[in-house]
Structure formats: C-alpha cells, structure tokens
Amino acid sequence: MFMNADVELKLNNVYALPDEAVVRFDNKNFIFRIKGSNKYEMLEVKTGDTENGFTEITGDVNFANEQFVTKGAYNLLMVLKNVAEDE
Numbered sequence: 001m002f003m004n005a006d007v008e009l010k011l012n013n014v015y016a017l018p019d020e021a022v023v024r025f026d027n028k029n030f031i032f033r034i035k036g037s038n039k040y041e042m043l044e045v046k047t048g049d050t051e052n053g054f055t056e057i058t059g060d061v062n063f064a065n066e067q068f069v070t071k072g073a074y075n076l077l078m079v080l081k082n083v084a085e086d087e
Helices: 073-086
Strands: 016-018 023-025 028-036 039-051 054-058
Touching: 023 073, 028 073, 039 073
Parallel strands: none
Antiparallel strands: 016 054, 023 028, 028 039, 039 054
16 A cells, blocks of 8 residues: 655745746746736746746745736747747
C-alpha cells in the first residue's frame, strides 16, 4: 500500500499569479500589467515556487492596486511581438 501526500512545512505570504499568466521569452519570464483598454505593459519578473497552478512572483513588481493579465498571456505575447517585428 502507498500514499501520495502534500506536506506543508511553513506558510509564506507571497505574490503569485496563475501559471498561464507567466510567459517565457528569450530565456526570461514576463507578466503583463493592464494599463488601460487594450493597453498592456510587459514586465520582466523572477519566479519562485510553483504549486497548485500558481507561480510565485519575486522581484520589484508592485501588486498594490494593479491588474495583471491572468489568461491568454502567451497569445498576447505573440500579438505584441508580431506587431513589433512588422514595424
């Protein structure tokens, strides 16, 4: 007989976003801050632990009173990079 278990050793309060909100591009991790209607700012971030579908965001990102893209970040990255290459 065997058992799978998650054992929580310590509790930390961290900033985290769904895994789908973090995209990897040029060996760096990015998230998108919502700046307005169809306006986004791409922010490079460092990531920490990933657990239960969420990724810890470390570094200098101010989460207070900010909104971030949580779904479709990869699609947004492709749209932004294709527009930048066309110009």
